[in-house]
Each structure stands twice: as C-alpha cells, then as structure tokens.
Amino acid sequence: MQKITFTIAIIAAAALSAPFAGFAKEGVAGYLFEYDQKLETDTNGNGVNDRTSYYQGDRLVWTAYDEDENGAADLWFRFKNGDTVDLELADRDGDGEPDLITEVSSAEKAEVIFDEQAAGGGASSWWVYAAVAAVMLGVAVFYRKELLSRFAAGK
Amino acid sequence: MFAKITILSLLAGLFFAAAVFLPAGEVSAEKLTRTVMFEKPDIRDDFCGARIDYRICKCARHNEMCEDIGRERHIANYILNAKYNAHVAALRASFIASCHAAGGRFSGDACRYFEKTGKETQCLPGDFERNWKKYSDIDDAIPVPERSAEAKEHYEALSKMVANAEAVFLLERDMEIDRRMRLEMKEYKQALANNIKTNLLKSFWRLAWITYDNIQSGRASGGTFEKMYDLPSHVESVAAYIKIVRSVTPADSAIAINTEKVSGKVKSVGLSAALDALESVGDPATVATTLISESIKQTFPSADITPEEIEILKNQHLKNKLLDDILQESYRKNAERRRKADALAAENERLKDLLFVLEAQERERVHNEILESCKK
Numbered sequence: 001m002q003k004i005t006f007t008i009a010i011i012a013a014a015a016l017s018a019p020f021a022g023f024a025k026e027g028v029a030g031y032l033f034e035y036d037q038k039l040e041t042d043t044n045g046n047g048v049n050d051r052t053s054y055y056q057g058d059r060l061v062w063t064a065y066d067e068d069e070n071g072a073a074d075l076w077f078r079f080k081n082g083d084t085v086d087l088e089l090a091d092r093d094g095d096g097e098p099d100l101i102t103e104v105s106s107a108e109k110a111e112v113i114f115d116e117q118a119a120g121g122g123a124s125s126w127w128v129y130a131a132v133a134a135v136m137l138g139v140a141v142f143y144r145k146e147l148l149s150r151f152a153a154g155k
Numbered sequence: 156m157f158a159k160i161t162i163l164s165l166l167a168g169l170f171f172a173a174a175v176f177l178p179a180g181e182v183s184a185e186k187l188t189r190t191v192m193f194e195k196p197d198i199r200d201d202f203c204g205a206r207i208d209y210r211i212c213k214c215a216r217h218n219e220m221c222e223d224i225g226r227e228r229h230i231a232n233y234i235l236n237a238k239y240n241a242h243v244a245a246l247r248a249s250f251i252a253s254c255h256a257a258g259g260r261f262s263g264d265a266c267r268y269f270e271k272t273g274k275e276t277q278c279l280p281g282d283f284e285r286n287w288k289k290y291s292d293i294d295d296a297i298p299v300p301e302r303s304a305e306a307k308e309h310y311e312a313l314s315k316m317v318a319n320a321e322a323v324f325l326l327e328r329d330m331e332i333d334r335r336m337r338l339e340m341k342e343y344k345q346a347l348a349n350n351i352k353t354n355l356l357k358s359f360w361r362l363a364w365i366t367y368d369n370i371q372s373g374r375a376s377g378g379t380f381e382k383m384y385d386l387p388s389h390v391e392s393v394a395a396y397i398k399i400v401r402s403v404t405p406a407d408s409a410i411a412i413n414t415e416k417v418s419g420k421v422k423s424v425g426l427s428a429a430l431d432a433l434e435s436v437g438d439p440a441t442v443a444t445t446l447i448s449e450s451i452k453q454t455f456p457s458a459d460i461t462p463e464e465i466e467i468l469k470n471q472h473l474k475n476k477l478l479d480d481i482l483q484e485s486y487r488k489n490a491e492r493r494r495k496a497d498a499l500a501a502e503n504e505r506l507k508d509l510l511f512v513l514e515a516q517e518r519e520r521v522h523n524e525i526l527e528s529c530k531k
Contacts, residue, residue: 053479088486119238
C-alpha cells in the first residue's frame, strides 16, 4: 500500500512539473527571464563564443554579450516580441554586475535610468575614501608621539 | 608644532577659498556695482510634482509609491537627480546668456556688473562691453600662430567641439539608418514567415538598396545587414538581381553632410554664433529618412521568385536564425554608437565651459592692453 502511494506521488509530481520541463530561469540585475534554448555564437570568428542568445520557443528573449571575452557577460539586451530591444544593461567596471541600465522606448529613444558611476557609487569612490583614510592614518602615525603626549598632558 | 600645523591649515583653507570663490577678472580696476546670484530651484518645492512625476520623488526620497511606478528606490533616485541636474543646467545656461546680454560677467554662479573707471571711460571703445571680440584675437582673419595664447586655446577648443559635433551627427545618422533597416527587416521576416511574396520582395530589395548604398558611401551601417545577401549561388534569380541592385546604387550618396562647409562656418564666427552653427548642422533623423525615401523611390526588379527559392530564403534567414543574428548585431552596434555619441556630447559640454573661461581671459587681456597703451 505504501509503495502504491509513493508511486502515485512520484507520478503526480512528474505530471505537475511536466509543463516546466526544459525551461530555465536566469536573472540580470533583478530582471528575471525564462528561456528554453540557449545559443552561443562566436560573432567575430576568433574561436571564442562572445554572444549568448536566449530563446523561448522561436522567440528571442535576451542576449548577453561578452565583449572583452573574459568569460563573463558585460552587455545585455532584453527583447520584446522577439525583435525589439526595450532594456539594455552594461557592466563597465568589469565586476560582473550591470552598472548602467538604459530603457529603450518603442521609437528607440534611449533613457539611462541608472548609472552607478554618475550616481557616485562603484569602485572609484571607494578608492577615494580609501586614499583619504590612508593619508589621515599616515598623518596620525607621524604625529602619534606628539598627540599622545598632548592627550597625556591634558589628563 | 601643533600651532604651525593649525596656521598652515588655515592658510591653505583661505587660499583654497580665495581660489574657488573669488571671481575671475577681479584684478581689473573696474568697480563692482552689482552682483546677481544664480539660485538653484528647490528640488522638493519647485521640481517634484511641477517638473517630474511626484511619485518618483516619493519613491526616491521616502521609499514610497515605488510599486506604483515600477521602479526600485535607487533607480528612482538616479532618475530624480539626473533630471533635476539637467533642469538646473538649462536654467544656469539661460542665466549666463541673460547676464552676458546685459553686459555682466558670469563666474562662480554669479553675474557681476561693473562700473567703468574714468580711464576706462576715456580709453575703452564705446562698444567694448558688447563687441569686445572685434578688438581681440578671437578673429578668423588673424592667422592662428599669431594669436594670443588665450585665443589660440580658444581656437583649439572650438575646433575640437566642431569635430565632436560632426562625429555625433554621423553616429546619430547611422543609428537612425540602422533603426529604419531593422523595421524593414521585421516586415520582411513577417512576409517570409507568412509567404506574402509581394511584401517579401519589396522589403528584400529595399534593404538590399540601402545596404549597398551604405557600403558604397562608406557609412558604417552597411556591414551588419550585408550577411542577408550572402546567399548560396543556386538561388540564381535572387543572386542575379542582387548584382543589379549593387550596380544601380549610387557610389556617392547625396545625404552626406558637407563637413568642410560646417567647419569653415563655425571657425569664422564667435562663440555664441558658433554654437548656433553647430546646432544647425541638421537633424540626423531627417537625413536617414531621406535615404529610406530614396530606397522607396527605386524601381526594383519584379523578380519572379520561385517557391523553391522562397524555401531557401526561409531556411537561410529564419531557421538558421540569420535575421536574429543581424538584429542582435545591429542593436549591439547602435549601443556602441550611442555610448560614443554620449561621451562626445559630454565632452562638448565641458569644452563649452572652457570656452566661456577662455573668452573671459581674452577679454581681460584685451581690456588691460587697451588701458596700458592709452595715453589719456
């Protein structure tokens, strides 16, 4: 009896998941998409695949380019109706995450909706903070004796 | 030791403050009569709701209504700041123009008006305030090597701006041509999928004409779509017609802009006229439209394409996803063009600011030179 129940459960689970078989999900910067076919292409004929096209049925849904051919995507396009780009993402600092998000209207007017570099985020500002902190630390170390004696005298 | 550091820090601070806040041109003997400050509008009171959807502000500043506008907070924050900064830049440009028109001098976000000294009234030409450039070296009639250092630098910056504007124009033109070609390709794809022979042929030949016009005129937008016409030799009638289309497309398309004429015009005039000239180069979209209209005017061969040849096209273009390949490459190239155009436009904004600074310096030099040489 237990064996029969177990078999029925397995069959039911298989039947329920059947429509999703072959589908995969991916996400770029919080934008999720489903696809059932992935095509890799060497667009410049140098032996390295630098473009991955994601299809759902016959419809192109996303494209990821690896423009610097380092194995990680750095330019993505989302396609609407299989033939019109409505979103473009780019990773300019090479950290694998998009730092420039551009929306593209049906008339192909592009509007940047997020630019990490312009917004003051990203690695560059951290380097500035780190450099300032290092200088301050250096000054503190240089004058530590005097500082300590002044504090001691203050006490 | 501590006292020394404190004094040095204070001096450095004062020096920095003086360098930043003292207006250029204060060394002149002219008497400052009036200062009008440029005031930024208040982002909350004057911008949110009035110039931008208030929900973007709510989302950006209070993390409210983000779902209503379908944006995350950091995206809304970026949009709010970008749009506010653009609005402020436009207001500042208008303030600067009004300041100059009224005979004032702009620096450090302030417009300053000066009263002439006795010597200035006697020595400076009556129209100096408004037409000082005609007494300066910012003059096309003076050979560049003979101009003042300020005027030479001004010339270099202006030349760079013109070159950038031309490059932006060409990039935008190619982007628009590519966009129009993609639209035509969509029509072709639909006609091919639905076996509508007349439409299929119309789009096919139009695209061929534009592609070869692009290639033969040396425009960048040619290469991407050429793959579409790289068909197996046994598609004989199509191959024969492609040869015809190639032969009838003009070698030198009339839609190219006359960059020589534009550069000449820009270099011969002053700053404000030069900037106007840059803007009147033309609309890249109109140029692209001209090209597409030319393709529509062409009488294409009424190729009697066989059902077998249609099958070959279907196989080559649809099943092998060649059209998708062209589409993706076209979008990629346009993204690259857009990034280049944006970078050049941003550089021109910086150069525009530099031109204002150089003009102020050249004006000051001419002003002082006239006073020094005046015997009155």
